[in-house]
Amino acid sequence: MLCISFTRIVNLLLLLSAANVLAGPLASRGPRIVHEKRSPHAAATWQKHRRVDARAPVPIRVGLKQRNIHEIEDLLYSVSDPASPKYGQHWEYHEIAQHFAPEDETIAAVKEWLAEEGFGPERVRLTSTKGWIEIDATFGEAERLLDTEYHVYRHDDGSEHVGCDEYSIPAHVRHHVDLVTPTVNVMRKRTSSDNPRRSLSKGGIVRGPKTNGKKVAAAVLPTDLSTCDTMITPDCLRALYNINMSPTETAVNTFAIVEFTPQSYVQSDLNMFFANFSPSQVGTTPILVSIDGGEPTATVENSFDINGESDLDFEYAFALTNPQPIQLYQAGDAVEGASFNNYLDAIDGTFCTFQGGDNPQFDGIYPDTARGGFKGAESCGIVKPANVISVSYGGDEAAVTAAYFQRECTEYAKLGMAGVSVFYSSGDNGVAGNGGECLTTRNQESTRGTRFNPGFPVSCPFITAVGATQVDPGNPVTAPEGACEQVIFSGGGFSNVFGIPSYQSSAVASFFANHPPPFTAAQFNNSKTSRGYPDLSANGANYVIAIDGEFSLVFGTSASSPVVASMVTLINDARIAAGKGPVGFINPSIYSSAFASAFNDITHGGNQGCGTAGFTAVTGWDPVTGLGTPNFPNLLAAFLALP
Structure with missing residues (x-):
């Protein structure tokens, strides 16, 4: 299996399963790209049990692509490599936050996509760190937004979780988004009866x-x-x-x-x-x-x-x-x-x-x-x-x-x-x-x-x-x-x-x-x-x-x-x-x-x-x-x- 450098993996991760899907009811949606799929491990250990009630609420969170993230490896090595003239000149945390904060263009692109899908500005919140956008939605709205279906999955130990097999986002937005949750990442959820x-x-x-x-x-x-x-x-x-x-x-x-x-x-x-x-x-x-x-x-x-x-x-x-x-x-x-x-x-x-x-x-x-x-x-x-x-x-x-x-x-x-x-x-x-x-x-x-x-x-x-x-x-x-x-x-x-x-x-x-x-x-x-x-x-x-x-x-x-x-x-x-x-x-x-x-x-x-x-x-x-x-x-x- 051929691996690539860390700095290039950011873009290639978003092409894990590229596929066009049918356009939704709004013409403005445009072509879609599968952004993430459930891991094979999760697919093997969790089985679909039932569909989720489309009227049930779900907090959707969109992780925004960070600015200058392609520089992070070089910046880290510049203060960590003993051959570098900047060795030991570590950054302050506010400097790091400012350097990697998402671009205004990224924030605008995601908000525009959400507006096209019917989420008005009163339902869309940018977090204080500018790293995430929060949306309070129903599962029905989330399914339409992400071209997916949500199910309750059941593990053989009886525990359950809600998620989907994969989800898609517009091709023109994918370069602005790291991930969306809750979607494909699934792990066994502890319950009060767990040892x-x-x-x-x-x-x-x-x-x-x-x-x-x-x-x-x-x-x-x-x-x-x-x-x-x-x-x-x-x-x-x-x-x-x-x-x-x-x-x-x-x-x-x-x-x-x-x-x-x-x-x-x-x-x-x-x-x-x-x-x-x-x-x-x-x-x-x-x-x-x-x-x-x-x-x-x-x-x-x-x-x-x-x-x-x-x-x-x-x-x-x-x-x-x-x-x-x-x-x-x-x-x-x-x-x-x-x-x-x-x-x-x-x-x-x-x-x-x-x-x-x-x-x-x-x-x-x-x-x-x-x-x-x-x-x-x-x-x-x-x-x-x-x-x-x-x-x-x-x-x-x-x-x-x-x-x-x-x-x-x-x-x-x-x-x-x-x-x-x-x-x-x-x-x-x-x-x-x-x-x-x-x-x-x-x-x-x-x-x-x-x-x-x-x-x-x-x-x-x-x-x-x-x-x-x-x-x-x-x-x-x-x-x-x-x-x-x-x-x-x-x-x-x-x-x-x-x-x-x-x-x-x-x-x-x-x-x-x-x-x-x-x-x-x-x-x-x-x-x-x-x-x-x-x-x-x-x-x-x-x-x-x-x-x-x-x-x-x-x-x-x-x-x-x-x-x-x-x-x-x-x-x-x-x-x-x-x-x-x-x-x-x-x-x-x-x-x-x-x-x-x-x-x-x-x-x-x-x-x-x-x-x-x-x-x-x-x-x-x-x-x-x-x-x-x-x-x-x-x-x-x-x-x-x-x-």
Whole structure:
């Protein structure tokens, strides 16, 4: 499958299924183009149940094409590439908003189209960010506007949603519109009867650490580095990556970790961990940034599935960055939950898709009218994004339409322009997607599929994807690590949507030239022109965590992401102390020759999945462990050498 550059994908996304349709009752409507189709995954898992009542109300939201969006890649690299004279000259958020605000021509064209379809100015509202146009309509009016039919779709678990298979817009308007909601993006909607273990959040976000069920008695907790192959502790990580630094700029430096309700840390677990591994931090707690009613005690149930991720993230991030304060972006109430869009709304007021883009079948919609739901206004730009953000959750590319995650990926580029480093775990199923699902020949997710299933947002070229390594069984902590092959396999592969970013082109070309994988185009995107991931890795096996009042072992890239984010937080601290700014988007730097000595190359192990051995870790970059694991002193020195 041939991929294209990110900057060109904007126009081509709108041509996914070009087709003319019959003109409607108004001659002014002109030719129509199919703008979006339901993803094959959604088509396979949701069945039409009944037509929607045409008289029922529906809020239609039109996402407007942003101005200058074709420049975003170059603008991001201009402040992120160490070879650029503008390196580190990050933008202010109001400058970003102004630069990408839709053209007046775009707003006028969409309003004119709506007027031709009978929507007078009193029914059409432009949001304050100028990114969306809102229309209160009936389903009958929406069907006529979009040349479509709305149905209630039913999942085999009994849940339902309202949507359509595809929709069309006039050819002369399509260049002004990103997407229209609610239409084709469909995800399972949580209900009050759902078991939160099966639904960590909205939008198919289901990752979390894994366990082999082993408990660790307090009497045998490690006190030295002799057992790092079976029990990872903060001291093991410091030894593995030569971390020997205490931050001094904690009053101005910032670090945040995102959690999606019902995931919740337990303070007594944090205290239990700190008492054994970082005594001075007993009583330390994250700084809560509540997004859409999110609270760390949103559920009274204690279990590994509820508390494992959040406990892991904060126990290790706090220990490695002590005494750095850490913000908790807790997203979603206990009834509705939250999506990536909800948390992006909260940290960037210019994004705020809830003003016209959030899909009630995919994102949390607030105020939450359900019993016990959050009744406050939806969070919009409530906090300035931290310098470093770590997210240990993810979904699959195949789960939503290209237009939907295109807009989301663009937001990560804007965060990078503002100097924010965003890290995502690469997944725990090797070349497979969540739940071990792979793709069929029809691009549908299935446990019987054989085609590799890339993740998202890790495939977005504007975030840093973090894979997992391990201290091989029986080896000392000083021995080279391998790719993680215990309980989990490091997520990695090649995007089916995003083209290869320029910073990665040489590394990917070298991988294919020197270590061609033994798979065909029937199994993965072998075009050599697509985004590869992960970008780098850190240990992801045998972490000792305090969870629900006892010590257990956990595994996953869920651990790797906050560990790498912690190291970059320390690097930002050192740069701030030297009178410099945060590093921001790190990918153009770490792939450059100046950073060649900043990583420990991982050259053995694989990431099996989809009935194959997966890719293999080799010399140089690979789609298992990326560039390797950080050599912290060298990585620090390389970033301190930059302006």
